[in-house]
Amino acid sequence: MSVLTQKEAPGLSVAEDFLPLKGTDYVELYVSNSKQAAHYYKTAFGFQDFAYKGLETGEKDIESYVVAQDKIRLVLTSPLHSDSAIGRHIDKHGDGVKVIALWVDDATDAWKQTTSRGAKSFMEPTVEEDEHGRVVRSGIHIYGEVVHIFVERKDYHGLFLPGYNAWKTDYHPTTVGLKYVDHMVGNVALGRMNHWVNFYEEVMGFRNILTFDDKDISTEYTALMSKVMSSGNGFIKFPINEPAAGKKKSQVEEYLDFYEDEGVQHLAVATDNIIDTVTKLKARGVEFLRVPSTYYDTILDRVGTIDEDLAPLKELGILIDRDDEGYLLQLFTKPVQSRPTMFFEIIQRKGAKSFGKGNFKALFEAIEREQELRGTL
Numbered sequence: 445m446s447v448l449t450q451k452e453a454p455g456l457s458v459a460e461d462f463l464p465l466k467g468t469d470y471v472e473l474y475v476s477n478s479k480q481a482a483h484y485y486k487t488a489f490g491f492q493d494f495a496y497k498g499l500e501t502g503e504k505d506i507e508s509y510v511v512a513q514d515k516i517r518l519v520l521t522s523p524l525h526s527d528s529a530i531g532r533h534i535d536k537h538g539d540g541v542k543v544i545a546l547w548v549d550d551a552t553d554a555w556k557q558t559t560s561r562g563a564k565s566f567m568e569p570t571v572e573e574d575e576h577g578r579v580v581r582s583g584i585h586i587y588g589e590v591v592h593i594f595v596e597r598k599d600y601h602g603l604f605l606p607g608y609n610a611w612k613t614d615y616h617p618t619t620v621g622l623k624y625v626d627h628m629v630g631n632v633a634l635g636r637m638n639h640w641v642n643f644y645e646e647v648m649g650f651r652n653i654l655t656f657d658d659k660d661i662s663t664e665y666t667a668l669m670s671k672v673m674s675s676g677n678g679f680i681k682f683p684i685n686e687p688a689a690g691k692k693k694s695q696v697e698e699y700l701d702f703y704e705d706e707g708v709q710h711l712a713v714a715t716d717n718i719i720d721t722v723t724k725l726k727a728r729g730v731e732f733l734r735v736p737s738t739y740y741d742t743i744l745d746r747v748g749t750i751d752e753d754l755a756p757l758k759e760l761g762i763l764i765d766r767d768d769e770g771y772l773l774q775l776f777t778k779p780v781q782s783r784p785t786m787f788f789e790i791i792q793r794k795g796a797k798s799f800g801k802g803n804f805k806a807l808f809e810a811i812e813r814e815q816e817l818r819g820t821l
């Protein structure tokens with residue numbers, strides 16, 4: 445792992461952040477059954493009813509349920525008829541992330557700044573209005589069929605977006621303490637990582653803050669390479685993975701085979717109390733990757749003193765890593781749809797700003813055991 449000094453995007457000073465991003469606004473998944481997906485994310489992950497659009501709101505072709513937990517908003521969208529772009533997306537990829545929406549002050553400027561630097565437009569700046577005000581959205585393509593949508597909502601006082609009503613049901617599973625999107629990871633094809641690193645640097649003003657090569661991330665069988673991109677103000681982090689040559693098929697290759705494209709590999713969501721959060725998630729049926737219990741025999745030698753008791757961490761299989769600034773606790777779910785593609789990471793940061801490099805080997809061996817069971821190693 446190499447920690448790079450703050451590197452200027454070509455032609456720009458570090459102080460000049462031409463694309464100030466305020467946070468992740470929402471993440472939209474195209475799913476085959478949005479109604480059941482919404483129930484799953486409520487029941488299993490503790491999301492809450494938030495917003496809805498569909499036949500009842502005058503929508504003819506799609507249905508979207510929006511579920512929320514603290515700052516995290518998931519939009520779950522399905523088509524209502526055959527032969528639609530969304531239907532074709534689901535047919536090709538299975539369920540997966542279509543939109544990583546980014547909150548900005550000026551969606552028109554964000555679109556101009558990025559498209560003038562080479563981004564391919566997905567949506568020209570578009571004003572949407574209702575009685576609660578106006579929202580401007582614009583969008584650009586990134587890897588695979590994934591897009592960024594820039595959301596300007598400073599003149600909007602409604603719940604979510606124009607076109608959506610509040611979604612209210614009588615079913616309210618409690619939250620599990622998930623707070624915000626910490627990072628989102630993209631899997632790209634062999635040889636394409638640096639293309640997307642350059643895209644984020646040149647088109648979006650991000651910096652490459654961490655690099656992992658195949659020596660950092662390899663087991664006896666499989667390898668991958670990863671670079672972590674951070675927005676100018678550091679609020680948004682997108683690691684980008686590509687497969688590396690190994691004796692067997694890497695998890696990134698397995699993803700690319702089953703997603704049949706580049707796409708979002710995992711959403712990392714933050715909690716202030718990972719022991720409590722993971723205890724609740726497990727009780728609700730969320731399945732996690734498991735490292736061997738021997739992982740815990742020497743863990744404190746590696747990470748030093750931590751605030752938590754080791755026993756519950758070991759019991760739940762929570763992983764620990766330390767960097768120069770502190771430590772972090774993390775755990776990864778198994779894929780959350782039929783295809784072995786997208787999964788979630790639960791992360792609690794206690795000072796550490798890194799991504800758990802010390803856990804990669806144990807983690808990838810755990811993934812390989814799952815791949816072995818699937819016959820895809």
Ligand code: FE2
Pocket residue numbers: 627629710712789799
């Ligand atoms: Fe991660």
